[in-house]
Amino acid sequence: MSDTPKKPKKNINKAKTKTPMREQPAGERIFNFEEVPLGYNEEEATLEALRCIQCKNKPCIAGCPVGIDIPAFLKLVGEKDYEGALRKIKEKNFLPAICGRVCPQEDQCEMVCTLNKPDKGRDPGGVGRVERFLGDYAMEHDLTITPECAAPTGKKVAIIGSGPAGLTAASDLAQKGHDVTVYEALHKPGGVLFYGIPQFRLPKEILLREVDGLKDMGVKFVMNYPVGKAESLESVRERHDATFIGTGAGLPWFLGIPGENLNGVYSANEFLTRVNLMGGYKFPDGADTPVKNIKRIAVVGAGNTAMDSARTAKRLQPEIVYLVYRRSRLEMPARVEEIHHAEQEGIDFQLLHSPIEIVDNGKGAVGAIRCQEMELGEPDDSGRRRPVPVEGKIKEWAVDTVVLSIGQSPNPLLTADCPDLARDERRGTITINDWMQTSYEDTFAAGDIVTGGATVILAMGQGRKAADAMHRYLTSGDPAAPAGEDSDVCDGLS
Amino acid sequence: MGNKIVTAMELAPKTMLFEVEAEHIARRGKAGQFIILRVNDEGERIPLTIANRDPEKGTITIVAQEVGKTTEVLNAMGPGDEIHDLAGPLGKPTEIPTGKTVVCVGGGIGNAVVWPQVQALKDAGNKVIAILGARTRELLILEDEITEIADQVIVTTDDGSYGRKGMVTHALDELIDGGEKIDEVITIGPVVMMKFVCKTTEPHGIPTQASLNPIMVDGTGMCGACRVTVGGETRFACVEGPEFDGHQTDFDELITRLSYYQPEERASLDNHHRCKLDAAAEALERQD
Numbered sequence: 001m002s003d004t005p006k007k008p009k010k011n012i013n014k015a016k017t018k019t020p021m022r023e024q025p026a027g028e029r030i031f032n033f034e035e036v037p038l039g040y041n042e043e044e045a046t047l048e049a050l051r052c053i054q055c056k057n058k059p060c061i062a063g064c065p066v067g068i069d070i071p072a073f074l075k076l077v078g079e080k081d082y083e084g085a086l087r088k089i090k091e092k093n094f095l096p097a098i099c100g101r102v103c104p105q106e107d108q109c110e111m112v113c114t115l116n117k118p119d120k121g122r123d124p125g126g127v128g129r130v131e132r133f134l135g136d137y138a139m140e141h142d143l144t145i146t147p148e149c150a151a152p153t154g155k156k157v158a159i160i161g162s163g164p165a166g167l168t169a170a171s172d173l174a175q176k177g178h179d180v181t182v183y184e185a186l187h188k189p190g191g192v193l194f195y196g197i198p199q200f201r202l203p204k205e206i207l208l209r210e211v212d213g214l215k216d217m218g219v220k221f222v223m224n225y226p227v228g229k230a231e232s233l234e235s236v237r238e239r240h241d242a243t244f245i246g247t248g249a250g251l252p253w254f255l256g257i258p259g260e261n262l263n264g265v266y267s268a269n270e271f272l273t274r275v276n277l278m279g280g281y282k283f284p285d286g287a288d289t290p291v292k293n294i295k296r297i298a299v300v301g302a303g304n305t306a307m308d309s310a311r312t313a314k315r316l317q318p319e320i321v322y323l324v325y326r327r328s329r330l331e332m333p334a335r336v337e338e339i340h341h342a343e344q345e346g347i348d349f350q351l352l353h354s355p356i357e358i359v360d361n362g363k364g365a366v367g368a369i370r371c372q373e374m375e376l377g378e379p380d381d382s383g384r385r386r387p388v389p390v391e392g393k394i395k396e397w398a399v400d401t402v403v404l405s406i407g408q409s410p411n412p413l414l415t416a417d418c419p420d421l422a423r424d425e426r427r428g429t430i431t432i433n434d435w436m437q438t439s440y441e442d443t444f445a446a447g448d449i450v451t452g453g454a455t456v457i458l459a460m461g462q463g464r465k466a467a468d469a470m471h472r473y474l475t476s477g478d479p480a481a482p483a484g485e486d487s488d489v490c491d492g493l494s
Numbered sequence: 495m496g497n498k499i500v501t502a503m504e505l506a507p508k509t510m511l512f513e514v515e516a517e518h519i520a521r522r523g524k525a526g527q528f529i530i531l532r533v534n535d536e537g538e539r540i541p542l543t544i545a546n547r548d549p550e551k552g553t554i555t556i557v558a559q560e561v562g563k564t565t566e567v568l569n570a571m572g573p574g575d576e577i578h579d580l581a582g583p584l585g586k587p588t589e590i591p592t593g594k595t596v597v598c599v600g601g602g603i604g605n606a607v608v609w610p611q612v613q614a615l616k617d618a619g620n621k622v623i624a625i626l627g628a629r630t631r632e633l634l635i636l637e638d639e640i641t642e643i644a645d646q647v648i649v650t651t652d653d654g655s656y657g658r659k660g661m662v663t664h665a666l667d668e669l670i671d672g673g674e675k676i677d678e679v680i681t682i683g684p685v686v687m688m689k690f691v692c693k694t695t696e697p698h699g700i701p702t703q704a705s706l707n708p709i710m711v712d713g714t715g716m717c718g719a720c721r722v723t724v725g726g727e728t729r730f731a732c733v734e735g736p737e738f739d740g741h742q743t744d745f746d747e748l749i750t751r752l753s754y755y756q757p758e759e760r761a762s763l764d765n766h767h768r769c770k771l772d773a774a775a776e777a778l779e780r781q782d
């Protein structure tokens with residue numbers, strides 16, 4: 001493995017900080033839904049790749065949930081062998097253009113990078129940015145680096161849900177020669193990648209191109225097909241030799257506070273679905289699904305979903321967008337880049353406030369959001385300091401719209417149909433063994449439906465792990481049969 | 495791909511019945527369930543009840559009343575046209591008792607929903623009385639179809655142009671007062687009507703199911719747009735309903751929630767009409 005050249009490493013970029021990436025200026029981008037970071041060109045990508053010192057321990061590889069050989073692909077980019085670099089990435093991750101954009105790199109590959117010394121003002125290697133460049137390069141140059149599909153095995157596989165977990169499993173299983181059909185409840189593929197993450201962060205064209213790639217590999221897509229309703233899981237299983245469940249964590253939570261059913265209160269899912277999936281930002285000229293004319297809006301929460309909602313709202317040109325969060329800046333779970341972009345775009349952060357009521361404007365719609373001021377107390381189970389109310393301090397903001405983005409759990413649409421499928425009653429997640437196998441021998445599960453809301457790359461890593469196990473199950477009847485060479489992926493679950 | 499319309503028939507002004515190819519829904523759908531369709535790729539997702547189905551032909555019947563842009567575009571379609579896409583069956587099927595006396599109270603377009611229920615109730619060996627209401631005679635739909643199945647049908651019109659003059663609640667009151675032993679009432683129609691049907695049955699302790707029609711987006715439990723308050727709790731009508739205990743339902747909240755997009759929907763429809771006018775004007779100009 002370690003064939004690092006002994007030659008003096010002449011070609012290194014000693015810059016302490018990442019090669020800057022061009023962005024749409026905040027003052028412009030809040031008037032459109034175009035992508036915000038514009039990506040690297042070849043020169044910039046090469047320059048950034050050359051910042052990697054090809055260190056000995058390569059901690060970055062273990063930091064990536066799918067174990068991409070990061071130094072290897074960066075080295076190839078440094079040598080301007082973009083195709084070779086892509087090939088290297090695609091060994092482990094078939095959606096680099098997407099992961100390069102949406103991975104929380106600062107918590108994964110880049111966090112553990114040897115270069116990462118914030119106290120000394122030194123950035124980690126810009127792994128995600130170079131990865132994105134490669135994904136885009138493949139698209140611009142029409143490179144298809146999908147390995148040849150193996151000869152047909154005659155085995156039929158059902159994939160339920162077309163999020164990142166399902167798409168990854170579909171790709172891997174098709175490559176192994178199985179006959180793969182993806183069943184999706186909605187009218188567009190991609191799961192959260194389509195209905196949740198906005199256009200300005202992940203252009204839908206990128207996703208659709210990947211889906212087209214799968215179709216070229218012979219994967220069939222059946223849309224508008226909610227399994228559990230359109231057909232029972234049992235009957236799907238009967239028609240296929242193995243079944244994969246990747247139905248995600250799409251059930252939105254509400255707070256249970258007064259006023260939550262007033263007009264103008266949305267779950268983040270509804271708000272983002274109206275705008276992204278249904279194209280509501282084009283209403284009424286390019287889409288029929290309305291989004292209200294918003295003047296003052298409060299988004300509750302501080303994860304990626306909250307940032308996406310706040311920044312989406314901003315582009316609908318309201319007077320003000322508040323982001324209300326009960327903890328402090330430090331505890332915000334969103335990607336650092338999104339928080340940064342939200343601030344640049346003028347989102348008004350109201351930290352250490354917890355909503356206690358949504359106030360009626362007298363006409364059955366939102367008039368204001370009333371919040372309890374909080375302060376940070378002792379750390380809780382998650383290690384984050386627990387917010388506690390500050391006695392008597394209540395504040396109210398006048399708004400006409402509230403978007404709740406406080407988390408979601410697995411959608412029971414499918415599981416309600418098969419009560420004997422083993423699951424965690426409390427979390428609603430499907431229970432699996434080490435091989436991603438459910439309590440039904442022929443059925444495997446991965447992604448948010450087993451972990452609860454997590455990340456794109458974890459869903460993909462698990463999708464791949466499940467596909468490996470399914471392949472073994474299909475060929476030998478035993479998902480734990482002697483491991484294939486690429487079965488060591490993804491155990492990055494916390 | 496799309497779902498092909500096999501037959502189209504006008505039932506009443508602005509109300510069309512379509513038989514549409516949708517094989518798996520025809521096989522699996524049950525009374526009380528609905529589909530969600532889009533008329534084109536920019537289209538809104540709108541829920542419509544499965545009014546009837548023919549598993550052998552692989553078709554379902556839907557009945558749509560024109561109230562906004564999507565239903566207007568839909569109702570202009572004809573045999574051979576394709577509905578862009580169609581998902582279902584969604585929602586929970588109606589719980590069908592056996593050996594009971596059940597009164598189905600439908601109003602307006604709600605009669606399309608009553609139709610499969612009367613059939614299912616009858617098939618399960620219940621005595622079924624249908625009360626069908628309409629504003630005026632020409633708006634009454636599916637009377638013949640339902641009369642063929644039900645044990646008794648009472649028609650009411652607000653203006654007295656047909657059947658009994660008055661509201662469905664009057665007919666229901668009369669039934670109850672007349673000593674009919676009613677085990678259950680199912681009601682589907684305008685929200686205000688359902689509210690008063692529930693008010694009518696409540697003092698008599700007759701269990702009453704109301705089929706709620708909140709605004710929906712995905713219909714799969716993913717967005718919460720369809721939330722309604724029943725018994726003080728928030729429920730998602732698309733997956734936990736659409737039928738709920740009418741005595742526990744907060745109808746006023748539902749009425750308010752249904753009105754939220756009215757100005758926008760109006761704009762969308764106006765826009766659509768303007769586009770049609772523009773297209774017509776352009777076509778005229780091109781003729782010159």
Ligand SMILES: Cc1cc2nc3c(=O)[nH]c(=O)nc-3n(C[C@H](O)[C@H](O)[C@H](O)COP(=O)(O)OP(=O)(O)OC[C@H]3O[C@@H](n4cnc5c(N)ncnc54)[C@H](O)[C@@H]3O)c2cc1C
Pocket residue numbers: 102103104160161162163164165166183184185186189190191192193196197225226227228246247248249250272304305306308335411413414446447448449453454455456457459
């Ligand atoms: C707004 C938002 C922003 C996010 N931002 C980021 C980010 O920046 N970076 C990151 O790493 N992660 C992010 N996440 C989390 C990430 O998107 C998810 O962890 C990931 O998408 C999970 O993938 P999945 O394949 O398990 O499920 P999903 O992406 O949820 O896909 C599940 C699919 O299954 C379908 N389905 C459900 N039930 C059925 C059924 N019965 N039959 C057929 N189909 C069904 C659904 O319609 C859906 O298409 C974000 C999440 C949200 C909501």
Ligand SMILES: Cc1cc2nc3c(=O)[nH]c(=O)nc-3n(C[C@H](O)[C@H](O)[C@H](O)COP(=O)(O)OP(=O)(O)OC[C@H]3O[C@@H](n4cnc5c(N)ncnc54)[C@H](O)[C@@H]3O)c2cc1C
Pocket residue numbers: 528538540541542543544557558559560561562563564565566603606607706707708709710736752753754755756759760762
């Ligand atoms: C479970 C369910 C079953 C239904 N079954 C039928 C059916 O069999 N036949 C039928 O004609 N309609 C049915 N509806 C109502 C139908 O979905 C709406 O009329 C439709 O969405 C209107 O779409 P549009 O674009 O034409 O009008 P929009 O432009 O969206 O709306 C026009 C007007 O209709 C009102 N409206 C919007 N959505 C609804 C709604 N869900 N219910 C009542 N009013 C609404 C709006 O407030 C607005 O004023 C059902 C609704 C539900 C939830």
Ligand code: SF4
Pocket residue numbers: 063064065066067068070093099100103105108109110127128131457
């Ligand atoms: S997939 Fe994500 S975590 Fe892995 S190398 Fe790429 S950006 Fe880093």
Ligand code: SF4
Pocket residue numbers: 051052053054055056058059060061070071112113114115125127
């Ligand atoms: S940890 Fe950083 S410097 Fe070391 S190999 Fe990985 S990217 Fe390069």
Ligand code: FES
Pocket residue numbers: 709710711712713714715716717718719720721730731732733
């Ligand atoms: S319509 Fe979205 S949850 Fe019911």
